[in-house]
Structure formats: C-alpha cells, structure tokens
Amino acid sequence: MALTASRALVRQTERWFIRRGVPYMIEDYRFRRHVLPRMLPFLAFVSVTSLLWLVRRWADQDYWWWVLAGTLAAGALVWTGLTAFSGRLPRFSRRTAGAILVCYAVMPLVVPSLEFLISQSNSSPGVGERISEQHTSFAGAVAAFLSIFTVLFAAAWLTTAYGVVPLIRRGLRHAVHDMRNSVRIQGRALPTLLFVTLFFFFTGELWQATDRLSWTRVWAVVVLLASVTVLATATRLRDEIGRVEQELHPARLSKDCRRTPLDGLPMEEIAPDGALKPVPLHRQQVGNLLLMLATRQLIQATVVGVGLFTFFLMLGWLVVLPETAEQWIGAPPRLSAATFGLPVALLRNALILAAFGSMYFAVTSMSDAEHRRQFFAPILDEVERTLAVRAVYLAVREIVLPTQTALDAESAATPGPPRQRASPAGERSEVRSDLGGDDV
Numbered sequence: 001m002a003l004t005a006s007r008a009l010v011r012q013t014e015r016w017f018i019r020r021g022v023p024y025m026i027e028d029y030r031f032r033r034h035v036l037p038r039m040l041p042f043l044a045f046v047s048v049t050s051l052l053w054l055v056r057r058w059a060d061q062d063y064w065w066w067v068l069a070g071t072l073a074a075g076a077l078v079w080t081g082l083t084a085f086s087g088r089l090p091r092f093s094r095r096t097a098g099a100i101l102v103c104y105a106v107m108p109l110v111v112p113s114l115e116f117l118i119s120q121s122n123s124s125p126g127v128g129e130r131i132s133e134q135h136t137s138f139a140g141a142v143a144a145f146l147s148i149f150t151v152l153f154a155a156a157w158l159t160t161a162y163g164v165v166p167l168i169r170r171g172l173r174h175a176v177h178d179m180r181n182s183v184r185i186q187g188r189a190l191p192t193l194l195f196v197t198l199f200f201f202f203t204g205e206l207w208q209a210t211d212r213l214s215w216t217r218v219w220a221v222v223v224l225l226a227s228v229t230v231l232a233t234a235t236r237l238r239d240e241i242g243r244v245e246q247e248l249h250p251a252r253l254s255k256d257c258r259r260t261p262l263d264g265l266p267m268e269e270i271a272p273d274g275a276l277k278p279v280p281l282h283r284q285q286v287g288n289l290l291l292m293l294a295t296r297q298l299i300q301a302t303v304v305g306v307g308l309f310t311f312f313l314m315l316g317w318l319v320v321l322p323e324t325a326e327q328w329i330g331a332p333p334r335l336s337a338a339t340f341g342l343p344v345a346l347l348r349n350a351l352i353l354a355a356f357g358s359m360y361f362a363v364t365s366m367s368d369a370e371h372r373r374q375f376f377a378p379i380l381d382e383v384e385r386t387l388a389v390r391a392v393y394l395a396v397r398e399i400v401l402p403t404q405t406a407l408d409a410e411s412a413a414t415p416g417p418p419r420q421r422a423s424p425a426g427e428r429s430e431v432r433s434d435l436g437g438d439d440v
Contacts, residue, residue, distance in 0.1 A: 010400050012261035013393045017386075021167035021295075024288040025390045027397060031161075032097045039160045040100065041078070046152055047107045048075040050145070054115055104153070108145035115141065162288055171299045192364070193308060193357040201312060201353060204328035210348035211329045218348045225355040229301065229362045230294065236366045237293045240380060241286060248276035248391050256388035262396065276391045289383055296379050297362055305358035312350035317342060 017025045018038075026034060052071050092100070116137075159165060200206055210218065250267035253276070257263050270276070281289070325333040325343050333343035365375040 007400050010397050021163035022288050023163045024285045035161050039156050042156050043104050044078045045075045048078050050111050053111050108149045112141035167295045171295045197353045197357050207328040207345050211345035222355045225359050229359040232363050233294050233297050237290050256385040262392050270395050301358040301362040304361045305354040308357040309350050309354035316346040
C-alpha cells in the first residue's frame with residue numbers, strides 16, 4: 001500500500017474526536033492515558049483552592065480579601081497553565097499517574113491537619129474541653145473534605161471521560177445558530193405545537209392551579225417534564241443508533257472526512273475492497289453517542305420552548321384582560337414589578353406549557369416523518385459522519401502502529417539518533433499528545 005501516514009495524524013484525529021465530544025471513539029481509550037491528563041487542571045484547581053478553608057480564620061482581619069484573592073488567583077493560574085500546556089504534556093506513566101492520584105487523595109487530610117496545628121498553636125495550654133472540641137472538629141472536617149473531594153473527582157471523571165464540556169460548547173454554538181434561524185425553526189414547529197397546547201392556555205382550572213402554586217413547585221413540574229423528555233429521547237435514540245446506516249465506500253468516506261485531520265487521504269487505498277467494514281461499538285461508545293444526540297436534541301427543544309414561552313406571554317398580554325384573569329382565577333391576579341406588570345399566573349402558565357411543548361417536540365421530531373426529516377435527520381448525520389471518520393481512523397491506525405513498532409525496534413538495535421519518517425503534506429510536524437484542551 002502506497003499510503004503514507006504517521007502517528008501524528010492518528011493523534012490529531014483523536015484530538016478531533018475529543019473536540020467533537022466523542023472521546024470514546026478513540027481506540028484503546030484508557031483512564032491513565034486519555035482521561036487523567038485532561039482531568040489534571042481541574043484536580044490541581046480543587047487542591048489549591050481547598051486552602052480557602054484556612055482563609056476563613058483571617059476573616060476578621062483587614063488583609064482577608066487579599067489572602068482570598070491570592071488563593072483564587074493561584075488556583076486559576078494553575079488551571080490555566082496546565083490547560084494551556086496539556087496538549088504538550090507527555091503521556092503519564094503508571095508512576096506519574098499514581099503520584100497525581102496520591103497527591104489529590106492526601107489533600108483532604110492536609111488541609112484539616114494544617115488547621116488543627118494552627119488551632120493547637122493558638123490555644124491556651126491546659127484547656128481540656130477546647131482540645132476535645134478541636135479533635136471533634138478535625139474529624140468532622142476530614143470527613144467533609146473526603147466526601148467533597150470524592151464527589152468532585154467522580155464528577156470530573158464522568159465529565160472528562162464522556163466529553164461533556166465539548167458537547168456543551170458545541171451545543172451552545174448550535175443553539176446560537178438555531179436562534180439565528182429561529183424564524184425558520186419556529187415557523188415549522190410552532191403550528192403543530194400550538195394545536196396541542198393552545199386549548200390548555202384558555203382553561204380556567206389551569207390558571208387557578210398555577211396561581212396557587214409556588215415557583216418552587218412550578219420549576220419542579222418543569223424538571224419533571226424535562227426528565228420525561230430525557231427518558232423518552234434516550235430510549236428512542238438507542239434504537240436510532242442501531243439503525244444508523246454505515247455506508248463506508250470511498251466516496252462517502254471522502255465526503256465525511258472533509259475538514260478533519262484525515263482530509264485528503266486516498267480513500268481507495270484505505271478501502272481497497274471497495275468499502276470498509278463497520279466496527280461494532282461497545283457499551284461506552286454507544287453511551288457517548290447517545291449523550292451527543294441527547295444534548296443536541298434537548299438544546300433544539302429548548303430553542304423551541306423559548307419560542308413557545310414568548311408566544312404565550314404575548315398572547316396573554318393581548319387577549320387575557322385583568323377582568324378575565326380574575327374570573328378564571330377566582331381572585332384579583334397578583335402583579336409584581338418582577339413580572340413587568342403581567343399576572344404571575346400568566347408567566348407560570350407560559351412556562352409550564354412551553355416545557356410541555358418542548359417535550360412534545362422532542363418526541364415527535366423522532367417519530368413524525370416530516371418533523372424527522374426537518375429536525376432529527378441532521379442530528380443523525382452527525383452520528384454517521386463520526387462513525388465514518390472512526391472507520392478511517394481505525395484503518396489508518398492499523399497501518400501506522402505496526403510500522404511504528406518496527407521503527408522503534410530498529411532504532412533500539414541501531415545506535416545513534418532516531419530515524420525520522422516523512423509526514424504527509426499539510427500535516428504538522430510536531431507529534432503532540434491526544435490530550436487536547438477540552439478539560440473539565
């Protein structure tokens with residue numbers, strides 16, 4: 001095969017997966033090699049800022065704000081510095097990874113111990129009750145710090161392993177794009193949603209119920225509807241991933257690999273048999289794709305929900321007069337400056353109906369043929385493109401790694417500087433790690 005590739009090309013493709021929020025598409029994806037290096041900036045920030053526990057001892061001093069600002073600045077500087085150089089950090093050895101985890105695990109003991117030593121040095125000698133209280137406070141602080149550090153570590157691991165931060169970043173960019181095209185989206189989605197929800201808006205019982213509810217209960221209803229949306233979306237998306245067509249012939253591979261590190265590779269040599277064989281996905285990879293689909297679907301539903309909320313506010317302001325609202329509610333409608341003079345029941349009605357409409361939109365966009373073509377098909381195209389790039393990446397990786405192994409053996413047997421291999425045109429010469437800058 002005349003294809004020329006390098007390990008740098010493989011790592012650049014792995015960085016592309018990380019930026020897309022699908023790091024589990026990386027072959028041999030491991031905690032020590034891929035997850036822990038990207039977690040390091042956040043773990044260092046948590047360790048440094050945990051010293052704020054000691055800052056509270058000087059809360060009544062004039063320089064307290066300086067100590068507080070200095071500690072926060074040190075944590076931010078550590079985070080920024082490690083994030084900036086994370087793409088150039090070498091892969092961690094077992095010893096280095098173990099040292100990082102031990103340092104993080106020791107911090108919940110170091111900070112309470114420092115506070116205990118400071119308290120002991122400032123306490124009056126011979127006061128038994130105070131010493132007993134200090135021991136009790138030390139034990140409670142250690143337990144609290146261990147719990148907090150454990151929860152933060154678990155959250156950082158899940159967030160980093162599944163690329164949640166890049167997914168949110170891409171989702172926000174899609175949301176901005178959807179907002180710019182909101183007239184087109186709302187024009188297609190609102191007619192059907194209004195047909196379902198408009199009748200409930202003019203129901204007096206709903207106005208009575210929402211007027212008596214507190215904002216806490218209203219938001220609980222919104223969270224409940226959002227949970228149903230997530231559950232229904234996840235169940236349906238799992239079936240959709242199983243039906244995704246992987247047409248891995250050269251023409252499709254060339255199209256899907258555009259604007260990726262694999263752009264320009266001769267796909268006829270990558271797939272000499274006419275097409276690549278789809279590689280089965282394991283459970284974590286399917287979960288990563290589900291998370292990507294669900295994030296995009298929920299953000300799109302949120303954009304539609306914002307349009308519904310705005311519509312019902314305008315409709316209530318135009319149609320529902322104070323006398324009508326009083327008749328429906330059974331009492332004069334409550335007004336406040338925070339609601340810009342609108343009845344509180346109107347805002348709560350609009351919020352609940354918008355949440356319900358968003359749930360309905362998320363479900364019908366996957367089941368109704370027309371809605372599926374307009375709203376859900378572009379999301380599935382992202383999955384198909386990701387799987388196509390992964391297929392080419394695996395094929396290139398099979399070519400590169402055996403070659404690299406042979407070169408390493410040859411370099412070890414031959415004294416002198418290591419031999420350099422030619423890189424393809426347009427490829428960066430430096431070999432950077434696959435850590436990327438998408439950290440927690």
